[in-house]
Amino acid sequence: MNGMLYKVGELAKATGLTVRTLHHYDHVGLVRPSGRTYSGHRLYDEPDVRRLYEVLALRQLGLPLEDIGAALAGTSGLGELLERHREHLDRQLVAMRTLHAHLTTMLSTLGEQAGVTDFLALIREVTTVNETVRQYFSETQLAELAERRSRLGDQEDVQRKWQDLIPRVQRAVETGTDPASAEGRELGREWMSLLEAFHGGDPGLRDSLYRMQAENSAEIQHQHGGPSPEQVDFIRRATQG
Known part of the structure; x- marks a missing residue:
């Protein structure tokens, strides 16, 4: 100068x-x-x-x-400020990942002829997260779940598979089928495969899912049709060893 x-x-x-x-x-x-x-x-x-x-x-x-x-x-440490700013950016990244996944789902689901009512219904579906779920999954995990949903595509197919599998497991429970039998282990394999589509092998997501189910089994069974504690126990024994 x-x-x-x-x-x-x-x-x-x-x-x-x-x-x-x-x-x-x-x-x-x-x-x-x-x-x-x-x-x-x-x-x-x-x-x-x-x-x-x-x-x-x-x-x-x-x-x-x-x-x-x-x-x-010098009244506030720069490192502390930068750490606070990084945390803010982390929250923004999670929000952007979730929004990107939701938009991907909307684009793949809505046809060109979709009406406003369809659009609003889809918005409600992809942006409303049950408060019970928020107690067990972090914002980062919810963003990962939204991304996985957008990658998997047809969620109705997954729902149909659960609707088909749960009654079959219930019949096995009622008829006294041995969980260690070939039939029992096949039911266990199908069950775990559907769960794998949800948590993608992530132990954190898997543990949060199991904890949510264990602590809210009655509500989940009443509102969503299952699974019951008896069905969960059957699958646990069918997948042992």
Whole structure:
């Protein structure tokens, strides 16, 4: 810089910022000019320009101006601010992943001739998550489930398979079929295959699913038709060993 001084217009032109932005930074105390001309115009020296660079670097990371001021003043640790910002970005990424999966599902499901009623019904379907489910699955897991749903495509086919399988398992329970028999193990294999389509082998999703079912079995059976504790026990024994 060689001791150069910049008027506000010159600094704005050199940096690509607007004069209004520089005035605002001065007003909120982020970047205050070190000097003034005789007529009162702002003059920025080398330390001021360096300070402006620091502000812009932190602003580029998405930090709000008040956090930038605290960080540069040393009243708040920069590492803490960046960690908080990363957590915010993580939440945004999860939201974007979920939205992308929902849009993919909508595009694959809605035909060109779909009416507004169909569209609104689908929106309700893909955006409404039962509060019970939210108790067991994190936002990241819900985003993963939404992505898996969009990749798998036809969810009605999966639902039909469950509707066919659960009554067959119930008949096996009622007739006293040995879970270790060939019939029992085949039912267990079908059951686990459908569960695999849900959790994709992710142990976290699998454990959350099992815990939700165990703690809400009566409600799940009443509202969604199963599975009952007896059916779950049958499948557990059919898949042992």
